[in-house]
Amino acid sequence: MRLRFGCGSSRARGVASKRAAYRSAGDVRGVGDGEFAVLLGRPVPSGEPAGPIDEHDSVSTLGRARSRLARLACRVVGSLVRRAVRRNQSDLNLLFVHNIPFRAIAKMSGGRVSAEMVGGIVDACNGHLLRGARKLVGGYVRDARENRAWERRLTG
Numbered sequence: 625m626r627l628r629f630g631c632g633s634s635r636a637r638g639v640a641s642k643r644a645a646y647r648s649a650g651d652v653r654g655v656g657d658g659e660f661a662v663l664l665g666r667p668v669p670s671g672e673p674a675g676p677i678d679e680h681d682s683v684s685t686l687g688r689a690r691s692r693l694a695r696l697a698c699r700v701v702g703s704l705v706r707r708a709v710r711r712n713q714s715d716l717n718l719l720f721v722h723n724i725p726f727r728a729i730a731k732m733s734g735g736r737v738s739a740e741m742v743g744g745i746v747d748a749c750n751g752h753l754l755r756g757a758r759k760l761v762g763g764y765v766r767d768a769r770e771n772r773a774w775e776r777r778l779t780g
Contacts, residue, residue: 676750679727679742690751735771738763 661668673681677689686698701722708715724732730742740763748756 677726677746679739679746680725682723682725684722686749689749691749691753694749735767738767740766 655663657668673685673688677685677694683701684698686694687702689695689698701718704715704718705722708718726742726746727739729745730737730739741760744756744759744761744763746756747759750756
């Protein structure tokens with residue numbers, strides 16, 4: 625049974641007055657999770673992304689990967705970024721690696737990494753090491769074969 629509060633109830637007036645107070649003051653940081661849930665009308669969603677890692681996630685999200693190797697890579701890159709920040713050095717290459725999505729690896733590699741190989745890397749990060757390795761090696765072999773064929777066609 626769902627209880628509904630009418631316009632004349634004290635709770636509804638309290639919520640309305642809270643809404644008005646936060647709107648007029650513009651103090652959005654002062655709203656707690658409980659009060660925000662009342663204002664939102666449903667539970668507050670968690671800030672953590674759910675589900676497996678995909679091609680659109682960045683390298684910095686590997687901390688939630690199923691693979692130990694991927695979590696280690698995330699910790700190593702994260703510690704290098706923190707060390708650069710502590711030393712007041714801005715290493716743009718390191719920040720680029722830390723924030724690059726997996727799909728951009730294929731685009732930025734100059735043809736050395738295909739979309740199939742990126743899929744293999746993502747599979748390996750999600751805990752499917754053998755399937756990921758098979759895609760990675762298979763994609764590399766296929767790309768090398770296709771590149772040699774194109775080279776033969778171009779040279780005559």
